[in-house]
Amino acid sequence: xxxxxxxxxxxxxxxxxxxxxxxxxxxxxxxxxxxxxxxxxxxxxxxxxxxxxxxxxxxxxxxxxxxxxxxxxxxxxxxxxxxxxxxxxxxxxxxxxxxxxxxxxxxxxxxxxx
Numbered sequence: 187x188x189x190x191x192x193x194x195x196x197x198x199x200x201x202x203x204x205x206x207x208x209x210x211x212x213x214x215x216x217x218x219x220x221x222x223x224x225x226x227x228x229x230x231x232x233x234x235x236x237x238x239x240x241x242x243x244x245x246x247x248x249x250x251x252x253x254x255x256x257x258x259x260x261x262x263x264x265x266x267x268x269x270x271x272x273x274x275x276x277x278x279x280x281x282x283x284x285x286x287x288x289x290x291x292x293x294x295x296x297x298x299x300x
Contacts, residue, residue: 194236197297202234202284204244212285216265217294222281225292226254232291233258235279237298247291258296268299276300 190205203209217225225231233245233253245253263278270276277300284293 190241193241194238197236197238197299198280198282199236199295199297202293202295203242208286210284210286213295214283214285217281217283218264219259219262221283222254222258222262222294225283225294226251230291232286232293234284234293234295235298236295237300262296263299270300 192203201209201211230247231250232247233250235243258279261273261278263280268278270278277298279296279298282295284295286293
């Protein structure tokens, strides 16, 4: 199947893909706000939003700091669970780090719950 037509059908994701043919199933550890803040201190982070029924949304690298501050950080839940009404607009993200292999930019997948 052509990756540009793929959608997330369930969460948690089992595979990560991009339109250019990249795929991986190397899901790593769950991440907290502190973990992501530390990754951002060391450089750019590739954020990816996964929402059931939609294609994966790859955030442009040069937008990673703005995206983190304005969208991801206020909606990030802890790994232990979340009460949706406690988040702006009643949705949250659960974050995990994925391995892209030879690439050095960390990939942080934000799985949306609403």
